[in-house]
Amino acid sequence: MSRDTSTTPDDAGQSSTVGSVGEFGLIARVTAGRTYPDTVLLGPGDDAAVVAAADGRVVVTTDMLVEGRHFRRDWSSPRDIGRKAIAQNGADIAAMGARCTAFVVALSCPADLTVADAEDLNAGLWDEASRAGAAVVGGDVTAGDHLVVSVTALGDLAGASPIRRDGARPGDVLAVSGPTGASAAGYALLAASVQGHPDLRAAHRVPRPDYDAGPAAAAAGATAMCDVSDGLLADAAHLAAASGVLLAVESARLPIPSLLRQAATELGVDVLDWALAGGEDHALLATFPDDDALPPGWTAVGRVGEVGDVGAGTVTVDGTEWTGARGWTSF
CATH class of the missing domain: 3.90.650.10 (PurM-like C-terminal domain)
Known part of the structure; x- marks a missing residue:
């Protein structure tokens, strides 16, 4: 079961770079048309998301990818980078014996990053989040000199003890x-x-x-x-x-x-x-x-x-x- 809690991008999303679209224009674009699993009670668009924690406990981990340190854009496509950012966090959830329920993504990028590349990176985030059985439920965007993707992953133990x-x-x-x-x-x-x-x-x-x-x-x-x-x-x-x-x-x-x-x-x-x-x-x-x-x-x-x-x-x-x-x- 899943629900559509998508939003609609504004007209400024037709611009060619992240700088010209702006923070909220980019967020509108990358959240548009997405369908969320039932574990997501409230998706992007408010001050924070709401994710179900039926077990009563939440497994949490965070990690980041830094351009030039963890990836090179001449080797990896934006979609590759997005998938890798989710995968390295989702694996930590699995290592506790849990299943992923949601991901929160913070992105720092140069203003001249193209909208097409930002959308491709977002597609990679969603591809891997979906493969993990979860969704991207929110995050943040800010300008920076290099591309940095920071992900926080949430997971559910389904009543079991964490494997430490x-x-x-x-x-x-x-x-x-x-x-x-x-x-x-x-x-x-x-x-x-x-x-x-x-x-x-x-x-x-x-x-x-x-x-x-x-x-x-x-x-x-x-x-x-x-x-x-x-x-x-x-x-x-x-x-x-x-x-x-x-x-x-x-x-x-x-x-x-x-x-x-x-x-x-x-x-x-x-x-x-x-x-x-x-x-x-x-x-x-x-x-x-x-x-x-x-x-x-x-x-x-x-x-x-x-x-x-x-x-x-x-x-x-x-x-x-x-x-x-x-x-x-x-x-």
């Missing part, structure tokens, strides 16, 4: 919800101006989280879970530190597609560098009581061990600490 990072126990199985390394490979291909491998280049421009994997893991009894945004090892270390355990990754069990291996060979890269340290895939990493608990689509890649003589937060690969790159850091 601190619940992993020795003896648990460590598993991922999908391959990792494709985004890093796509970045390397784009940076080297290597043609071909369209799926990998697309994976860097637009990650495709499995939004159902988080709730499925929660229903299957996952003991801890997180989103793989900075790299499998980097995020595994966060989970291990929160749980006070050691995580032992077995590289032979990582789900590495053949196209990833082919690109690594072509660029002279160890494919494990991408699979273990490449970020922005937004697969999920979780621990489960045993192998039989893994939902469809999840792959066991290791075990949870006792800390012993090493510190909490240690992650090993094939029995030893990894000496290569571990993943993305913002500073």
